Amino acid sequence: MxxxxxxxxxxxxxxxxxxxxxxxxxxxxxxxxxxxxxxxxxxxxxxxxxxxxxxxxxxxxxxxxxxxxxxxxxxxxxxxxxxxxxxxxxxxxxxxxxxxxxxxxxxxxxxxxxxxxxxxxxxxxxxxxNGTAIITKDSSAQNLSDFATRRIAVLKGSSTIPTVRYLIPSAQLIGVNSYTQAYSLLEANATDAFAADASVLSGWVQEYPQYQLLPTLLSAxxxxxxxxxxxxxxxxxxxxxxxxxxxxxxxxxxxxxxxxxxxxxxxxxxx
Missing domain, CATH: 3.40.190.10 (Periplasmic binding protein-like II)
Structure with a gap:
């Protein structure tokens, strides 16, 4: 766009x-x-x-x-x-x-x-x-369809939840209270990805290069x-x-x- x-x-x-x-x-x-x-x-x-x-x-x-x-x-x-x-x-x-x-x-x-x-x-x-983006450690994942049945962490009560539910309805959503908690789950392989604001996750990738940001935004x-x-x-x-x-x-x-x-x-x- x-x-x-x-x-x-x-x-x-x-x-x-x-x-x-x-x-x-x-x-x-x-x-x-x-x-x-x-x-x-x-x-x-x-x-x-x-x-x-x-x-x-x-x-x-x-x-x-x-x-x-x-x-x-x-x-x-x-x-x-x-x-x-x-x-x-x-x-x-x-x-x-x-x-x-x-x-x-x-x-x-x-x-x-x-x-x-x-x-x-x-x-x-x-x-x-800005918009909702997805971050993951899985370098093979490039599209939203790659997360169709996988675990995605989302901030509890955030507007990200209905967006992800609509676009990836079969994904398993895991509620977290903070970005720190999402990071802990990702590091422990307790979730496959984290969906949140693209602007924040762009900074995350710069700080933690083992992660990648999917090139497609879920919203604008x-x-x-x-x-x-x-x-x-x-x-x-x-x-x-x-x-x-x-x-x-x-x-x-x-x-x-x-x-x-x-x-x-x-x-x-x-x-």
Whole structure:
């Protein structure tokens, strides 16, 4: 599935953007409209700093990942410097709250677009389509059909469960409470595979090279930049969306996603 095609065909002018990772630091500032941001001279961005390969810290403590690169390129386009950013690391539960409370200009932190969230905040156009993927130690497994009657671990209560049940109805699902528990089961050969978010499992493969990520995604879920609602932010939203649209049309976002080991352009429809 072509990401650019999804944006133009499925989302039309739906706003989209980028997500970086961050260094925790106290920021005594507030969200601003575009003229104020330019006067201030930097963006305030809430990010994840522990989610490889979207946003994480390397061995030297430097921020790395697809979302970090995207955030810095936005800063370059909006303010003329890829260093014109101050990052604030946030927990998942606070990703929208820091925007609603006007603590940051954006949140770019692995946030999936949903209708309920869109009632509270504004989304940019999607910059990447995350989804459910399968990881396994079995190098011979390449297709979903290879797991038709095998054991697949899934996080209890996750949206992954109905997706896997629908696409692989005869598989035996094993509920786990955490990624750590799934890893323990896989290492003990108590399950054959683990189904979860592709972005997280891509990082897993990089950390544990004995595993492989199946090239086919089971679903496609748009990730977007979170921005505040309000007419005063229109110019900012328009510039962010125009920049992301250009990154997609040029192929830059797709190329960087591949660089970071994220699945691109492949969905279950290709099998």
């Amino acid at each position: 072509n990401i650019t095609g999804i944006v133009s065909d499925r989302w039309g002018n739906f706003p989209f953007a980028i997500a970086p990772s961050a260094a925790p630091q106290a920021i005594a500032a507030h969200a601003a409209d575009l003229p104020e941001i330019k006067q201030r001279g930097y963006l305030l961005v809430a990010v994840k700093d522990n989610l490889r390969p979207l946003g994480y810290r390397d061995a030297q403590g430097n921020l790395q990942g697809l979302e970090i690169e995207l955030a810095r390129r936005l800063a370059q386009d909006l303010l003329g410097s890829d260093n014109a950013i101050r990052f604030q690391a946030v927990a998942n539960r606070d990703r929208l709250a820091v925007v609603l409370d006007n603590q940051v200009d954006f949140t770019i932190a692995n946030v999936t677009v949903t209708e309920s969230r869109a009632r509270l905040i504004s989304f940019s156009l999607p910059y990447y389509f 879920e748009p990730l977007a930049v979170v921005m505040p609602k309000g007419l005063q932010y229109n110019a900012l939203r328009q510039q962010v969306n125009a920049a992301i649209a250009r990154y997609l049309s040029e192929g830059w976002l797709q190329q960087r996603a591949r660089y970071w080991g994220l699945p691109v352009n492949q969905t279950r429809s290709e099998n």
